Amino acid sequence: MKNRLNSYLLITLVIMLSVISAHSFAQEKKAGEWKAPKESDQVTNPLKGNDDAVKAGKKLYRQQCAICHGDTGKGDGVAGMTLNPRPASFLSERVQNESDGAIFWKMTNGNPPMAAYKDIFTEEQRWQLVNYIRSLSK
Ligand code: HEC
Incomplete structure (x- = not known):
């Protein structure tokens, strides 16, 4: 009787563990699922078309972002390789x-x-970074 109880316990434990591990596999995240709220589209860039801001943004980018996002913004920085999701x-x-x-x-x-x-950055610095990211497509 006691043996049987133990094996039930064991089976329950195995099932619980497999449910937990299946769940953690399901947590693999995909780049691109992250959406900014719609209202953010209405915010205008105060530095739009400002080339000095692109240069300032490039400097900040090299110091703070390239490690993950890559030197040319392709998402291939050394520290980005192992992240989940990887930077796009x-x-x-x-x-x-x-x-x-x-x-x-x-x-x-x-x-x-x-x-x-x-x-970490002022609003101005964040807009400079936006301008730099924009300039990458050209
Ligand atoms: C520790 C690594 C790391 C650093 C450093 C980092 N990022 Fe990221 N970034 C990520 C990852 C990972 C994502 C993807 C997140 C997601 O999709 O949920 C991301 C996403 C983004 C996105 C959204 C892109 C998209 O897919 O829509 C922007 C914009 C961005 N980063 C800008 C920056 C800027 C600017 C800096 C520097 C100030 C920076 N990041 C520094 C890892 C990093």
Whole structure:
């Protein structure tokens, strides 16, 4: 009787473990599922067309973003390789089709493993980065 109880317990445990591990596999995230709220599209870029801002953004990008996003923004930085999801290429149609406001919102608020840069960079610096990301498509 006691043996039988033990094997029931064991079976229950095995089932529970497999449910838990199946769940953690299902958590594999895909790049591109992260959406900025619709309102962010209405925010206008105060530095639009400003080439000095592109240059300033490039400098910040090299220092703070290239490690994950790659030197040319293709999402192939050494620290980005093992992340889940991996950073998308800024040159991709999907990212370039996003509004300046949406890109600004994403770097402001972050989505792990992408950090929130709200308290790290000023608004001006974040718009400079938006301009730099935009310039990558040309
Ligand atoms: C630790 C690695 C890391 C660093 C450093 C980093 N990012 Fe990211 N970033 C990511 C990952 C990973 C994603 C994808 C997140 C997702 O799709 O959920 C991402 C996504 C983004 C996106 C959204 C792109 C899209 O797919 O829509 C923007 C914009 C962005 N990062 C800008 C920046 C900027 C600007 C910097 C530097 C100030 C920076 N990131 C630094 C890892 C990083």
